[in-house]
Structures are given as C-alpha cells and as structure tokens.
Amino acid sequence: MSVITIIGSGQMGSALTFPAIENGNEVRLVGTHIDKEIIDRLREDNYHMTLKATLYDSCKYYQLEELEEALDGTDVVIGGVSSFGVDWFGTEILPKLPDGMEVITVTKGMINEPDGTLVPYPYYWQRMLPEGKKLSLNAIGGPCIALKLANHDQTHVAFCGEDMEVLRKFKNMLTTDYYHISLSTDVTGVECSVALKNGYAMATATAIGMEELRGDDFKLFDAQAMLFGQSMKEMMRLLDVVGGEPINLIHGVGDLYVTVFNGRSRRMGILLGKGIPYAEAKEMLAGETVEAVVIAQRTAQAVRDMAKRGVLKEEDYPLLLHIDDVITRGVKIDIPWDAFAEEQ
Amino acid sequence: MSVITIIGSGQMGSALTFPAIENGNEVRLVGTHIDKEIIDRLREDNYHMTLKATLYDSCKYYQLEELEEALDGTDVVIGGVSSFGVDWFGTEILPKLPDGMEVITVTKGMINEPDGTLVPYPYYWQRMLPEGKKLSLNAIGGPCIALKLANHDQTHVAFCGEDMEVLRKFKNMLTTDYYHISLSTDVTGVECSVALKNGYAMATATAIGMEELRGDDFKLFDAQAMLFGQSMKEMMRLLDVVGGEPINLIHGVGDLYVTVFNGRSRRMGILLGKGIPYAEAKEMLAGETVEAVVIAQRTAQAVRDMAKRGVLKEEDYPLLLHIDDVITRGVKIDIPWDAFAEEQ
Numbered sequence: 001m002s003v004i005t006i007i008g009s010g011q012m013g014s015a016l017t018f019p020a021i022e023n024g025n026e027v028r029l030v031g032t033h034i035d036k037e038i039i040d041r042l043r044e045d046n047y048h049m050t051l052k053a054t055l056y057d058s059c060k061y062y063q064l065e066e067l068e069e070a071l072d073g074t075d076v077v078i079g080g081v082s083s084f085g086v087d088w089f090g091t092e093i094l095p096k097l098p099d100g101m102e103v104i105t106v107t108k109g110m111i112n113e114p115d116g117t118l119v120p121y122p123y124y125w126q127r128m129l130p131e132g133k134k135l136s137l138n139a140i141g142g143p144c145i146a147l148k149l150a151n152h153d154q155t156h157v158a159f160c161g162e163d164m165e166v167l168r169k170f171k172n173m174l175t176t177d178y179y180h181i182s183l184s185t186d187v188t189g190v191e192c193s194v195a196l197k198n199g200y201a202m203a204t205a206t207a208i209g210m211e212e213l214r215g216d217d218f219k220l221f222d223a224q225a226m227l228f229g230q231s232m233k234e235m236m237r238l239l240d241v242v243g244g245e246p247i248n249l250i251h252g253v254g255d256l257y258v259t260v261f262n263g264r265s266r267r268m269g270i271l272l273g274k275g276i277p278y279a280e281a282k283e284m285l286a287g288e289t290v291e292a293v294v295i296a297q298r299t300a301q302a303v304r305d306m307a308k309r310g311v312l313k314e315e316d317y318p319l320l321l322h323i324d325d326v327i328t329r330g331v332k333i334d335i336p337w338d339a340f341a342e343e344q
Numbered sequence: 345m346s347v348i349t350i351i352g353s354g355q356m357g358s359a360l361t362f363p364a365i366e367n368g369n370e371v372r373l374v375g376t377h378i379d380k381e382i383i384d385r386l387r388e389d390n391y392h393m394t395l396k397a398t399l400y401d402s403c404k405y406y407q408l409e410e411l412e413e414a415l416d417g418t419d420v421v422i423g424g425v426s427s428f429g430v431d432w433f434g435t436e437i438l439p440k441l442p443d444g445m446e447v448i449t450v451t452k453g454m455i456n457e458p459d460g461t462l463v464p465y466p467y468y469w470q471r472m473l474p475e476g477k478k479l480s481l482n483a484i485g486g487p488c489i490a491l492k493l494a495n496h497d498q499t500h501v502a503f504c505g506e507d508m509e510v511l512r513k514f515k516n517m518l519t520t521d522y523y524h525i526s527l528s529t530d531v532t533g534v535e536c537s538v539a540l541k542n543g544y545a546m547a548t549a550t551a552i553g554m555e556e557l558r559g560d561d562f563k564l565f566d567a568q569a570m571l572f573g574q575s576m577k578e579m580m581r582l583l584d585v586v587g588g589e590p591i592n593l594i595h596g597v598g599d600l601y602v603t604v605f606n607g608r609s610r611r612m613g614i615l616l617g618k619g620i621p622y623a624e625a626k627e628m629l630a631g632e633t634v635e636a637v638v639i640a641q642r643t644a645q646a647v648r649d650m651a652k653r654g655v656l657k658e659e660d661y662p663l664l665l666h667i668d669d670v671i672t673r674g675v676k677i678d679i680p681w682d683a684f685a686e687e688q
Contacts (some may be wrong), residue, residue, distance in 0.1 A: 021431055030532060050601070054636075071673050081443045091479075131445030142568060142573075143567055143570065143573065144566055145565055148564070148565055148566040148567075149566065151562070153566050153567055154551075154566060154567040154570055154681050155566040155567070155570065156510070156566075156569075156570035156573065156681075158683055158688075160378065164687065175685070177681075177682070178681075180570070180681055180682055180685040181685050182684075182685045182686050182687070182688060183686075183687045183688065184687075184688040185688075186688065193615060197554065202631060207498075218495070219606070220497050221487075221489055221492055221602045221605060221606050222487060222488055222491070222492040222493065222497050222498060222499040223492075223497055223498040223499070224499055224501075224601065224602065224605075225487035225500075225598040225599065225602035226487065226499065226500035226524070226598065227599045229486075229487065229500065229597060229598030230500070230592040230594075230596070230597065230602045232593075232594050232597055232598070233591065233594045236590070236593075240570070241664060242433055245688065246580070246590060247577065247688055248688065249576075249580075250573040250576050250580070251573065253572070253573060253576055253597065254569040254570065254572055254576070255569065255572030257568065257569045257572045257573075257601070258565045258566065258568065258569035261565060261567050261568075262563070263562070283389070290463065297665070298358050312427070327361075331549065335498075337498050337500075337521075337522075337524055338521070338524055340500055340526075341519075341524040341525050341526045342527075343524060343526070343527045343528070343592055344502075344527065344528040344529075344530065344589065344592065
C-alpha cells in the first residue's frame, strides 16, 4: 500500500483514482485553483461533476490550499494538469514536492524551442527545477479517455521515464485487469508520438466533414484511410527526426485513431472539412478547450523551424503544414492529396 | 495512349476502368468464368451489376473465351482476380500472355510456405511461369474500396514491383486527380503489410461487437484504440521479420483503418466480439466471401511455422494468434488484453 497524491482533479487525474484505489493504495485528490467547485462537490457525495462519475468513498479530497497536508506522508505524486497548466505545475507545484519524489503526469504534448527542438514535458520541467532540487519526472501517454477509464473499459497506456525501476513501481501501483500499462525509457518517442496526434486527428477528420457536406450516407472511407495513412507517415518521420523508437509510434497512432472518433479535434476537423474557416469554426465550438489546436500549431512551428536548420524537409509534412496553414494563417482548406503519393 | 486489358471483371478490376479510360487509354475488360453475367449485362448498357455503377461507353467487353482477341495489341495487363483465383490466374492466364508483357494485379495477400515463409503473389506467380517465360509482375496495395474508386473519391494506393521504370509507366497510365499512386520496389513490404490487415481488422472490430453487446450508445474507444495499436505493433514486427521497409506499413495500417469500418472483416469481427462462435458467425454471414478469414489463417499459420524455426516468437503476436484460435480452432473469444502491455 502506498499513499498516492494526485494533483489536478480534472477528468483524467480523477479517473486515475479508480485503478489507484483498487490496488489498495491510499489516494488523495488535490484540486487546482480551477477545480474548487469539483472538490467541493466531491466532498459532499463523491460525485465528480465533469467526469460524471462517483468516485470511491475512500478517496480523500483537498483544495489547493491544503496541498501541504495532502503531501504529508505521500509516497508518489500523479500530475493531472492539462497542457495549459504546464508552467504553473512547474513553477508552483514541483518546487513544493519533497526531494526525491517520484512523479508521473498525464499531461500530453511537448514544448517547441525557437530552433524547433521538441522537448517532452518531463524534460521541460526538469530544467525548471530550482538548483539542487531532485525529482523523478515521468509521464503517461497513449489512447486513454478519462470517461472510459472511469468506466473500467479496457485501456492501454505507456508509462515513460528514464528509470525502468521507477516505472515498474508506478505500474505495480496502478495496473488492473482493465488498465494495461506498457513501460518505456524512450520519453521523447512516447511523448512526441502522442503529441503529434492532435493535428493529425483534425486533419483526418476533415474527410468526415467532407462526407457530411455531401449530405448522404456515403462514407469517404478511402479518403479517410488516405489521410490516416499520411498522418502515420508524417508521425513516423518526425519520430525518427527526434530520435524516438519506432515501436512507440503505436501509442500515437492508437491515440490518433481514438481522437478521430471522439472529442474536440474531431469536431474541429469536421468543421474545417466542410470548408468553414478556422476563425468561424472556433466560434462554433466556443467553450471547448482548444488544447489540440495549440499543440498542432506548436508541432507545425517546430517542423518549420527544424526545416530552416536543415534537420528535415518541409515537403515531407504536407498534411501537417496545410492544416497549420488553415488554422494559423486562415488559408482555405484544400488537402494536397497528390503530395501524399511518393516513390519509396 | 495505351491498350490496357483488365482480366477479371469483378468490382476492383472494373473500377479501374475509370482512371484507365480517363487517362485516354483504350480499355478492354475480360470476364473470368464466374463473370459471364456481368459481361453480358455490361454489353447491354455498360451497367456493372455488383459494382452498381455504369462504366464508360468506350469500355470494351470480352468473355473469357475471347481472351486471345482481347490480348491482340494489348500493351499492358491488369489482373483483377480475388485471392481465390490466384492459382487459376497463374496457370490459366499468365502462360497465355505475350512474352515481356507488363502485368499489375489487384490481388491482395500472400502465400505461406510450409516453413512459414510468406511469398507475395508476384513472386509466387513468377515461380509458376513455364520455363523461359518472361513477364513483369507487379501489384497494387493499399486502402482502396472499388465502390469508392468508381465514385471518384480520393484514394491512395501503392504500386509495387521490382522495376521502378515499369511502375512509373503504370502510374502514368492510371493516375488521376482522385487516384493517387505511390511507387515502391519493396514488394514484400507492401504486400505483407496489406495482407496482414485482414486478421487484424477482424480483431479490432471485436471491440465494436463488445460495444453492441452492451446495447447502449457507449463506445469502447479505448479498447478499439488498444486493439488497433496492438494490430499495428504486430504488423510492424512481422514486416520487420520478412524484411519489408517500415514506411510501407502505412499502406497496411491505412487499409486496416478502412477495413475496420467497412466490409466483411468488420462484420465477422463484430459477431466474434459478441461471443458468437466462428462456425455460427460464418453461417450468419452466409454468402459472403471469407477471403479475409483465409488470409488471416494463412498469416497466423506462417507465424506459427516461423516460430518453430526460431525466426520470431509466438508471444510477440498474441492478438493474431488468439483470433486464429477463435476462427481455426473454435476457441471461445477472450482477448488477451494484458499480453499487450510490454516493457520496451
């Protein structure tokens, strides 16, 4: 039995209370400053307002102000913030954790540096730590929808970090007969693969928008498959450029699959596929987090910056760069189909 | 302008008349012995009974008995038989083609030898040729549904063969603004990748069957993504074993994507996912070609045979081998979820 403190009581952080408690751990769930209401309600009757699920009664809840109390006696920490909370998590939370703490985070995405280098969050946070501070920073990638996890549906994710022993420890604390965990020390590969799927899910879903535009039941399966395959090809190439292990592409492509069929990237892609300009589509999806769009823009910017350095060629990423043109530069959608056919 | 003779007037062979004629070629469509009615009807009003499409008026139709006439003056041949017609095509048709003829076929799949070696059809046919006979044998792989191609939907395929110049010639004859063609000399990679998707599409679709069994609108997205990712992992491994280029995995995975969402492998997978024994599921799908099942069985057998030789390990293919157990040995479905989580 370990004491696991989850910081960030959004959907994913909270869904992880299920496998964590079922493994016999003591679980403490700490809300961030934007989670106050969620924690208040959980304290009443264990009902999670956005996850729409009732958590285990044994789960302990804390507001952010009670973080110190929550951390007292904590064995490991799970970070549950979204990519918008990355800097906050790095500057406000990590310095407060006891030295040597082992941390694993659900935050997906990477930071792009001015020269196009893509930095996975664990490495980004590592650099932000105060001098002398030592933490073990690990991450969770792969196709996992919080609502499905809370529902105990079969799910497969990858835990990545530099120390396999630490990863095994986290796996032992969290694995169940429905939450299956692969382990990898290839942090860049897993995180890059997973971050890439956002832009590509939007891109693949444009074919679904084209179908809907037709207004009949005719499915553009060939076109969807073409965009899916092209997405995979570009992901494969970028993974190679950043030095990731090819096998870790499966987490990103699995995630791509699930993102094409569910969620915000899909809805945005469908609108774009119908020819609706990005600014207008954004209005139509008002209220929805545009995390995926931000990640897609960052990845595209990284590709453009790396191309300037000669690390890769822009023409190897025609789909990503076109989608970026559409969402970042207001270009009218016009999928460059023929650019996908190549001699290999 | 070239004279293109298509042998086999099933859906795919016939759908190729569209890009072929639109490129200004003379196109001759020859029915096999099972296509008699199709050819009879096409001669009446150009309507293709199974493709449910009207072909171009300039298309010329031939019954098998008129093959010699069709071949007279032919520049290149397209083979349009299904994998059930492979031996027939090799023994009855190929020997009748003029020496040096360039042939490209739509037949997907591979032959497995007793030691587990997987042989792409172009190489299989090459070995069947009478002594001294020389033909250029090439193949088409990738996600292309005949009805979608006939409808001029955006489609991306791969032409593969040993001579890039011959492939370019075929591409020039057939490429259009909706039929996009990549070229590859990695015949084994393209064909293996494409052949593998049959069993895996059934496997991935079992999660859709599990959803339907629930009887509500709840989608098992995580489980689908898990099976899709696992399929890709096993395909990636087998492609590596047979020496295929990793990039050609995109044709197989694109094809996997489209096959999960459309067609017979999907329907079979859904029934199996509901727990219906294979024998019963087969009855329920009576009348449907079980080509995909045969290909899946062959691939699984090849994996088992290669494992005996120590070329690969059976435990690296838990999903394929379980699905094979279900369809070949009457085993009750019980997806080995936990076997998919690995240390990498």
